[in-house]
Amino acid sequence: SMSLPAPADVSVCAYPSVALLSDGGLLCVYSAALSRGATKLALYATYSRDHGASWSEPALLLNTPGRNDYDSSIVVIGDRVIVSATTTAVGDETISSSKTMAVRSEDSGNNWSDAYEIPMGRKYTSGKTNNGIVLRDGTALLGFTWEKNLEQGSPPLSSEGEMEEVNAVLMSFDEGRTWTASESIELAERRSPEAKGAINGVCEPALAECGDGSILMLCRTGLSKLYSCRSHDSGRTWTAPQPSTLTSHNAPAALCSLTGERAGLIAVWNNSLEHRWPLCVAASTDNGSTWTALREIANIEGSESSYPCCTPTADGKILVVYQQALAGGREIRGVRFDPSWLFEQPASNPPFAAAAHDADPSNGTSRVEKAISPPRPPKKVSHFDEMPKPVILPDGTWAAYFLDHEGPGLAPTPATQDVYVKYSEDHGGTWSDKESLFDLPTDQGGFGYFVPLLDNRGEMHFFILCDVGTGAVRPRPAKSGEASVAPLLSQRLDVWHVKSTAGRTKWTEPRSIWEGRAGDLQSVTQLKNGRIILTVCYVVDRSWAHRGQGPNAFTFTGQFDTTVLYSDDEGSTWRTSSSVLRTPTPDLASYGAVEPVVLELHDGRVWMLLRTQQGRFYESFSNGGAEWSPAKPSDLKSSDSPAGLTRLPDGRILLLWNNCQRHPYAQGSRHVLHASISGDEGKTWNGYREIVRDPHRDSPPPPSGDHGVSYPFAAVGEDGEVIFSLWVETGEGRSLWALDPKWLDERHLHSDFSQGLEQWSTFGARGISIDSHPDKNDARLLTLVGSEDEWPTSAVWNFPLGFTGVLRARICLDEGASPLVFQLTDHFSPPFDEQGGFFSLFNFMLSTDGETPGAVQVTPGQWTDVVLRWNCGQRSCSLTVNGVTQNFAQQHVSPGPSYLRLSLAGEGIYPVGRVFVEQVEADVSPDVPAGPTGG
Numbered sequence: 001s002m003s004l005p006a007p008a009d010v011s012v013c014a015y016p017s018v019a020l021l022s023d024g025g026l027l028c029v030y031s032a033a034l035s036r037g038a039t040k041l042a043l044y045a046t047y048s049r050d051h052g053a054s055w056s057e058p059a060l061l062l063n064t065p066g067r068n069d070y071d072s073s074i075v076v077i078g079d080r081v082i083v084s085a086t087t088t089a090v091g092d093e094t095i096s097s098s099k100t101m102a103v104r105s106e107d108s109g110n111n112w113s114d115a116y117e118i119p120m121g122r123k124y125t126s127g128k129t130n131n132g133i134v135l136r137d138g139t140a141l142l143g144f145t146w147e148k149n150l151e152q153g154s155p156p157l158s159s160e161g162e163m164e165e166v167n168a169v170l171m172s173f174d175e176g177r178t179w180t181a182s183e184s185i186e187l188a189e190r191r192s193p194e195a196k197g198a199i200n201g202v203c204e205p206a207l208a209e210c211g212d213g214s215i216l217m218l219c220r221t222g223l224s225k226l227y228s229c230r231s232h233d234s235g236r237t238w239t240a241p242q243p244s245t246l247t248s249h250n251a252p253a254a255l256c257s258l259t260g261e262r263a264g265l266i267a268v269w270n271n272s273l274e275h276r277w278p279l280c281v282a283a284s285t286d287n288g289s290t291w292t293a294l295r296e297i298a299n300i301e302g303s304e305s306s307y308p309c310c311t312p313t314a315d316g317k318i319l320v321v322y323q324q325a326l327a328g329g330r331e332i333r334g335v336r337f338d339p340s341w342l343f344e345q346p347a348s349n350p351p352f353a354a355a356a357h358d359a360d361p362s363n364g365t366s367r368v369e370k371a372i373s374p375p376r377p378p379k380k381v382s383h384f385d386e387m388p389k390p391v392i393l394p395d396g397t398w399a400a401y402f403l404d405h406e407g408p409g410l411a412p413t414p415a416t417q418d419v420y421v422k423y424s425e426d427h428g429g430t431w432s433d434k435e436s437l438f439d440l441p442t443d444q445g446g447f448g449y450f451v452p453l454l455d456n457r458g459e460m461h462f463f464i465l466c467d468v469g470t471g472a473v474r475p476r477p478a479k480s481g482e483a484s485v486a487p488l489l490s491q492r493l494d495v496w497h498v499k500s501t502a503g504r505t506k507w508t509e510p511r512s513i514w515e516g517r518a519g520d521l522q523s524v525t526q527l528k529n530g531r532i533i534l535t536v537c538y539v540v541d542r543s544w545a546h547r548g549q550g551p552n553a554f555t556f557t558g559q560f561d562t563t564v565l566y567s568d569d570e571g572s573t574w575r576t577s578s579s580v581l582r583t584p585t586p587d588l589a590s591y592g593a594v595e596p597v598v599l600e601l602h603d604g605r606v607w608m609l610l611r612t613q614q615g616r617f618y619e620s621f622s623n624g625g626a627e628w629s630p631a632k633p634s635d636l637k638s639s640d641s642p643a644g645l646t647r648l649p650d651g652r653i654l655l656l657w658n659n660c661q662r663h664p665y666a667q668g669s670r671h672v673l674h675a676s677i678s679g680d681e682g683k684t685w686n687g688y689r690e691i692v693r694d695p696h697r698d699s700p701p702p703p704s705g706d707h708g709v710s711y712p713f714a715a716v717g718e719d720g721e722v723i724f725s726l727w728v729e730t731g732e733g734r735s736l737w738a739l740d741p742k743w744l745d746e747r748h749l750h751s752d753f754s755q756g757l758e759q760w761s762t763f764g765a766r767g768i769s770i771d772s773h774p775d776k777n778d779a780r781l782l783t784l785v786g787s788e789d790e791w792p793t794s795a796v797w798n799f800p801l802g803f804t805g806v807l808r809a810r811i812c813l814d815e816g817a818s819p820l821v822f823q824l825t826d827h828f829s830p831p832f833d834e835q836g837g838f839f840s841l842f843n844f845m846l847s848t849d850g851e852t853p854g855a856v857q858v859t860p861g862q863w864t865d866v867v868l869r870w871n872c873g874q875r876s877c878s879l880t881v882n883g884v885t886q887n888f889a890q891q892h893v894s895p896g897p898s899y900l901r902l903s904l905a906g907e908g909i910y911p912v913g914r915v916f917v918e919q920v921e922a923d924v925s926p927d928v929p930a931g932p933t934g935g
Contacts, residue, residue: 001297001298001324001333001334001335002333002334002335003331003332003333004016004028004030004046004055004321004331004332004333004334005046005055005056005057005058006032006058006331006332007032007044007058007060009035009036010032010033010034010035010036011036011328011329011330012032012033012329012330013030013031013032013044013323013329013330013331013332014030014031014032014070014307014323014330014332015030015031015070015071015072015307015323016028016029016030016072016307016309016321016322016323016332017029017030017072017073017074017083017131017309017321018074018131018309018310018311018319018321018334019074019075019076019081019131019311020076020311020312020313020314021076021081021108021109022076022078022079022108023079023108024314025047025048025049025108025109025314026047026048026049026051026052026311026313026319027045027046027047027074027081027109028045028046028047028048028055028321028332028334029043029044029045029061029072029074029083030043030044030072030323030332031043031044031068031069031070031071031072031085032044032058034063039068039090039091040068040090041068041069041070042060042061042062042063042064042069043060043061043062043063043069043070043072043083043085044058044059044060044061045058045059045061045083045109046058046059047109051313051314051315051317051319051336052313052317052319052334052336053336061083061103061112062083062085062101062102062103062115064085064087064101064115066089066090067087067088067089067090067099067101068087068088068089068090069085069086069087069101070085070086070087071085071086071126071127072084072085072127073085073127073130073131073132073142073143074131074132075131075132075133075134075140075142075176076132076134077134077140077175077176078175078375079105079106079107079108080104080105080106080175080176081104081105081108081109082102082103082104082105082132082176083102083103083104084100084101084102084118084127084142085100085101085102085127086098086099086100086125086126086127087099087100087101093158094156094157094158095124095147095150095156095157095158095159095160095162095163096124096150096156096157097123097124097150098123098124098125098126099117099120100117100118100119100120100125100127100144101115101116101117101118102115102116102117102118103115103116104116104176118170118179119179120144120146120170120181121181122146122147122151123146123147123150123151124146124147124150124151125144125145125146125147126144126145126203126204127142127143127144127145127204130143130204130205130206130207130252130254130255130309131207131256131309131311132170132207133207133208133209133215135209135215135234135235136209136213136650136742137234137742137745138173138175138375138742138745138746139171139172139173139234139235140171140172140173140175140176141169141170141171141172141207141215141234141235142169142170142172142179143167143168143169143170143204143205143206143207143217144167144168144169144170144205145165145166145167145168145202145203145204145205146165146166146168146184147163147164147165147166148164148165148166148186148201149162149163149164159197160197160198160199161195161196161197161198161199163199163200163201163203164199164200164201165199165200165201165202165203166184166185166186166201166202167184167185167201167202167203167205167217167219168181168182168183168184168185169181169182169205169207169217169235170182171234171235171236173747173925174747174748174923174925175746175748177748177923177925178925182231182235182236182237182238183236183237183238185202185205185217185219185229185238185240185241186201186202186241187200187201187202187219187221187227187241189223191221191222191223192222195222195249195250197250198222198249198250199220199221199222199250200222201221202219202220202221202227202241203219203220203221203252204219204220204252205217205218205219206218206219206252206253206254206255206267207255208255208256208257208265208288209257210265210287210288211263211264211287212287213232214230214231214232214287215230215231215232215234215235216228216230216255216265216287216288217229217230217231217238217241218244218246218253218255218267218269219241220248220250220251220252220253221248221249221250222249222250223243223249224243224247224248224249224273225243225244225245225246225247225248226243226244226246226247226248226253226269227241227242227243227244228241228242228243228244228288229241229242244288245290245291246267246269246271246282246291247271247272247273248269248270248271248272249270249272249273249274251269251270251272251276251306252269252306252307252308253267253268253269253308254267254268254269254308254309254310254320255267255268255310256310256311256312256318257312258283258285258312258318258339259312259316260316260339262283262285262339262340262343263285264283264284264285264286264287265283265284265287265288266281266282266283266310266318266339266342267281267282267283267284267288267291268280268281268297268308268309268310268320268322269308270305270306271294275304276304276305276306277298277299277300277301277302277303277304277305277306278296278298278299278305279296279297279298279299279305279306279308279320279322280294280295280296280297281294281295281297281310281318281320281337281342282294282295282342283339283342283343292342292343295341295342297320297335297337298322298324298333298335300324303324303325303326304323304324304325305322305323305324305325305333306322306323306325307322307323308320308321308322309321309322313336316338316339317336317337317338317339318336318337318338318339319334319335319336320334320335320336321333321334322334375740375742375743375745375746376738376740376743377740377743378675378691378692378737378738378739378740378743379737379738380735380736380737381427381428381429381723381736381737381738382400382424382428382431382735382736383733383734383735383736384400384402384733384734384735384736385732385733386402386403386404386733386734387402387403387725387727387734388400388401388402388422388725388734388736389401389402389450389451389452389713389725390713390714390715390723390724390725390736391452391454391460391715392715392716392717392718392721392723393454393458394454394458396425396717396718396719397423397424397425398423398424398425398427398428398715398723399421399422399423400421400422400423400424400431400725400736401419401420401421401437401450401452401462402419402420402421402422402434403417403418403419403440403447403448403450403464404416404417404418404419404420404434405417405446405474415442415446415474416439416442417439417440417442417446417447418436418437418438418439418440419436419437419438419440419450419462419464419498420434420435420436420437421434421435421437422434422435423435427721427738428723428736428738437500437507438498438507438510440464440466440496440510441510444466444468444469445466445467445468445469445470445473445474445492446466446467446469446471446472446473446474447464447465447466447467447473447496448464448465448467448473448474449464449465449473449493449520449521450462450463450464450465450521451463451521451522451523451524451534451713452524453524453525453526453532455526455532455570456526456530457570458503458504459499459500459501459503459504459570460499460500460504461497461498461499461500461524461532461571462497462498462499463495463496463497463521463524463534464495464496464497464498464510465493465494465495465496465518465520465521466492466493466494466496466512467491467492467493468492468494469492470485470486470490470491470492471483471484471485471486471491472485472486472491472492472493472517473493488517488539488559489517489539489541491517491539492515492516492517493516493517493518493519494512494514494515494516494518495512495513495514495518495521495534495536495565496510496511496512496513497510497511497512497513497571497574498510498511499570499571513565513574514536514565514574514576516536516538516539517538517539518536518537518538519536519537519538519539519560519591519594519595520594520595520642520711520727521534521535521536522535522595522596522597522642522643522644522711522713523535523596523597523598523645525598525599525600525606527600527606527624527625528600528604529624530568530570531566531567531568531624531625532566532567532570532571533564533565533566533598533606533625534564534565534566535562535563535564535596535597535598535608536562536563536564536565537560537561537562537593537594537595537596538560538561538562538563539559539560540559540560540561542557542558542559543559544556544588552582555584555585556584556585556587556588557582557583557584557585557592557593558582558583558585558590558591558592558593558594558613559591559592560591560592560593560594561580561581561582561592561593562580562581562582562593562594562596562610562631563576563577563579563580563581563628564576564577564579564598564622564625564626564628565577566625566626575626577625577626577627577628578626578627579620579622579626579627579628581593581596581608581610581618581620581628581630581631582631583610583612583614583618583631584614585612585613585614586613586614586667587613590613590640590667591613591640592612592613593610593611593612593618593631594610594611594612594642595610595611595642596608596609596610596611596620596642597609597642597643597644597645598625598645599645599646599647599653600647601681601682602651602681603681604623604624605621605622605623606621606622606623606624606625607619607620607621607645607681607682608620608621608622608628608631609634609636609643609645610631611638611640611641611642611643612638612640613640613667614633615637615638615639615661615667615668616633616634616635616636616637616638617634617636617638617643617657618631618632618633618634619631619632619633619634620632635895636655636657636659637659637661637826637827638657638658638659638660638668639658639659639660639661639663639666639667639668639669639670640666640667640668641657641658641660641666641668641670641710641711642657642710642711642712643655643656643657643712644656644657644712644713644714644724646714646715646716646722647716648677648716648720648722648741649716649717649718649719649720650720650741651679652677652678652679652741653677653678653681653682654675654676654677654714654716654722654741654744655675655676655677655678655682655685656673656674656675656691656712656714656724657673657674657712658670658672658673658674658708658709658710659672659674659688659827659828659898660672660827660828660829661827661828661829661839662829662830662833662835662836662839663829663830663833665701665707665708666708666710668829669708669828669829669830670694670706670707670708670709670710670728671693671694671697671708671709671761671763671828671830672690672692672693672694672697672709672761672798672828673690673691673692673693673709673710673712673726674687674688674689674690674691674828675687675689675691675739675744676688676689676744676801677741677744677745684895685801685895686744686745686800686801687744687745687800687801688798688800688801688826688898689743689744689798689800689898690798690828691737691739692709692726692737693709693761694707694708694709694730695730695731696730696731697761697763698762698763699763702730706728707728707730708728708729708730709726709728709729709730710726710727710728711726711727711728712724712725712726713725713726713727714739720740720741720742721738721740722738722739722740722741723736723737723738723739724736724737724739725737744800746800747800747802747923747924747925748800748921748922748923748924748925749799749800749921749922750919750920750921750922751797751919751920751921752779752780752918752919753770753780753781753782753917753919754779754780756770756780757770757782757795759797759798760782760795760796760797761795761796761797761828761830761831762794762795762796762831763830763831764792764830764831764832765791765792765793765794765795765831765832766787766789766791766792766793767784767785767786767787767791767793767904767911768782768783768784768785768793768794768795769782769783769785770782770783771783773918779918781916781917781918781919782795782916782917783914783915783916783917784820784902784903784904784914784915784916784917785913785914786817786818786904786910786911786912786913786914787910787911789910790910792831792832792834792903792904792911793903793904793911794831794832794901794902794903794904795831795901795902795903796828796829796830796831796899796900796901796902797899797900797901797902797920798828798898798899799898799899799900799922799924800898800922800924801826801895801896801897801898801924802870802896802897802898802922802923802924803871803872803873803895803896803924804870804871804872804873804896804924805869805870805896805897805922805923805924805925806867806868806869806870806922806923806924807824807867807868807900807920807921807922807923808865808866808867808868808919808920808921808922809822809865809866809917809919809920809921810863810864810865810866810917810918810919811846811858811863811864811866811915811916811917811918812861812862812863812864812915812916812918813846813847813848813858813860813861813864813913813914813915813916814848814860814861814913814914814915815848815860815861815913816848816849816860816912816913817848817860817904817912817913817914817915818904818905818906818911818912818913818915819845819846819847819852819855819904819905820845820846820847820902820903820904820905820915821837821843821844821845821901821902821903821904821905822842822843822844822845822846822866822868822900822901822902823836823837823840823842823843823844823899823900823901823903824840824841824842824868824870824877824897824899824900824901825839825840825841825897825898825899825901826841826894826895826896826897826898826899827839827898827899828899831901831903833901836901836903839892840891840901841870841872841877841890841891841892841894841896841897842868842870842877842888842890842891842897843888843891844856844868844879844888845905846858846864846866846881848860852905856879856881856884856886858881858882859882863918864881864882865881865882866879866880866881867879867880867881868880870890870896870897872890872894872895872896875889875890875893876888876889876890877890896924900920900922902917
């Protein structure tokens with residue numbers, strides 16, 4: 001073992017915590033006196049940048065005036081680090097009351113906030129050294145203990161032997177900004193009367209998330225075992241505590257996750273029925289049900305080695321810190337070892353590594369670092385000259401498939417047409433040279449608009465459209481009296497199929513499996529029973545003059561119908577569903593139901609979303625994929641653009657789509673692409689986040705052709721990473737994007753304009769700028785200036801959708817400025833949308849003159865805090881300005897807002913004056929207080 005550095009002239013250091021930071025460093029925090037002989041305790045911090053081999057000189061971290069700071073806990077949430085401590089009054093020798101104080105760092109421990117209190121809601125609580133954890137769903141948990149007798153009015157206690165302790169966890173759904181307590185965990189069994197110094201109940205909980213998604217808690221007791229309990233709902237409720245197989249008496253344990261080939265858990269505890277020595281460690285690969293043979297890491301007879309804390313290190317080792325009793329004091333010690341040692345046959349000398357490390361920390365991100373790193377926002381990872389369709393292969397390799405055309409045309413010199421692939425083994429950083437997979441028969445026509453499928457056996461299928469020489473893919477050679485592209489009803493886009501064999505090394509001959517004039521292929525899936533389903537929309541001879549009989553005689557359903565092709569023999573033969581799906585159109589020129597996508601649900605049904613021109617998707621369902629229900633409107637708003645649907649490894653559904661409205665192009669535009677996640681099979685959704693914005697949206701649209709960001713095609717890896725491409729992407733070439741689904745679970749977003757207008761859309765408007773803050777050095781703010789012409793002055797900001805939530809803004813209106821309009825909406829529309837107020841959920845207006853009808857008055861030239869709290873269950877929202885609250889009714893049924901629209905209202909004809917916005921913040925965490933309840 002090694003001794004960690006202590007403050008100068010201090011002989012007692014105790015109760016250490018240690019955690020792996022997002023940058024790969026280590027932070028250790030412990031309690032120590034301010035000087036030799038002093039009774040006041042404070043928290044000190046020391047850092048290691050070499051995986052625990054050496055440590056910095058300790059620095060004072062938390063020193064609450066008049067109170068002792070001890071029992072530290074660390075929770076790491078990306079770059080955010082929170083250190084909490086129990087504090088009690090200096091000189092109070094009884095057990096009576098406590099507070100929980102904390103400091104926070106936003107940059108992995110380089111800088112720290114002032115101390116602040118975390119309200120616990122209990123009279124006396126303690127945390128000890130067991131760190132907080134962050135679950136895979138983003139929830140942060142921090143264990144604590146509260147004393148039952150004091151809570152019930154008991155006078156102060158004199159010793160731990162009088163304590164009746166109860167465990168619980170604090171839960172945070174907003175990255176540690178606010179905390180909510182779980183249900184309590186109590187143990188009725190009493191300690192032995194002879195163990196007078198031991199507690200009753202459970203205390204000092206250690207937490208770890210298991211591979212099966214449950215959370216294991218190990219509890220200190222006054223009995224002969226550590227007790228364990230579990231949560232299956234992210235820490236909200238817990239099973240009753242039961243004795244574990246780990247022997248211990250009145251001493252805490254530590255837990256941490258183990259990654260690598262033998263993923264599981266590490267436990268550290270005092271394996272004794274009487275003492276706090278020896279200190280032992282073991283591993284579990286079955287979620288804590290059984291443990292490997294224990295190994296001793298500290299055993300000094302008669303000398304306490306206790307209060308352990310453990311963490312993985314960035315080089316794949318395990319670090320344990322603990323307090324070691326010495327003559328005249330205590331010190332903090334650390335032990336570092338390779339976890340593989342725990343799975344070997346017991347040996348006499350453990351392979352500790354106190355002063356050396358065997359890995360270069362510059363070798364990239366380890367599995368441990370990746371596991372705790374914050375969710376990454378979407379980013380472009382690659383760019384190609386042609387459109388890629390991505391697939392993640394079973395070994396994790398990324399494959400990008402392309403359809404290539406070479407040559408002058410179909411005649412007189414045939415073009416070469418083939419499908420080729422490029423591979424990446426470094427997540428899109430570099431790509432292999434292109435590898436041609438198979439040629440397409442040029443004499444049959446132009447090929448394009450393909451969709452790939454990786455089937456359940458690991459073979460590839462390609463479904464490709466062929467224009468049969470009608471020019472629908474590649475224009476025909478000019479002939480006298482014949483257009484280069486045939487009229488729509490004369491066009492052909494047949495569906496062709498090619499599949500691989502022998503592990504994607506051989507290919508079948510391309511062949512036609514369906515004839516007609518299909519639309520773009522957007523979706524193919526294989527069901528659990530092996531059936532392959534390919535969705536097809538196709539042209540029919542329908543016009544207003546010949547629109548059909550029955551109900552169809554009273555409306556128009558466009559020139560396209562939709563159906564599916566399906567195969568039960570791995571693509572050898574195909575059948576066409578007898579179901580024909582149609583949707584009404586808003587005018588006589590629209591397509592109707594086109595470009596459907598499908599996904600198998602957990603209950604065995606297959607769900608289809610159809611692109612329409614009605615401002616939303618229509619949906620249909622099938623038991624097995626052969627017969628389908630009539631298409632009906634869904635709850636999902638959309639422009640006239642297709643969706644992308646895929647299943648994540650954790651069982652949730654990912655939706656990619658253009659949640660856009662009220663623009664002439666594509667019945668709502670494709671300026672931004674959105675993403676959402678559903679955990680209940682599409683009934684409700686989290687996210688509604690912008691994941692790609694058209695980089696050219698600040699310029700007028702091109703005079704012809706598709707533009708924006710649309711037509712997503714996604715692939716998902718076993719570890720949950722998502723990559724997607726876009727068929728429609730303004731500019732040259734096509735990109736490949738990466739999306740971390742956990743990013744869509746974030747419930748809080750803040751804009752202080754330090755990154756300019758990157759998060760905002762202002763195209764088609766004027767008078768919007770980012771300027772230096774007049775009162776704060778290095779700060780920036782958003783300025784809205786009335787343009788005094790026909791240009792609107794408005795800006796649009798996307799935040800996570802919330803059924804309930806709060807939005808805070810800090811604003812200042814100049815004297816005489818036009819009123820500032822706030823609109824909360826559940827969809828994107830352009831900044832110049834004149835109908836935004838009709839379709840928003842809530843509308844508010846702030847004015848300086850006190851005469852604008854419906855406006856809330858603010859003082860000109862002064863900064864004003866504006867708070868909006870909504871509750872869509874109650875269909876209401878409160879507006880609080882300068883401490884005065886008003887309630888407003890919700891205009892439309894909605895899953896909740898996800899957009900803020902800010903604009904200057906024109907007085908007379910055009911807006912005038914200036915408005916400043918210092919910051920905007922939205923929080924839709926589940927524990928955000930609900931909106932108004934009346935009045």
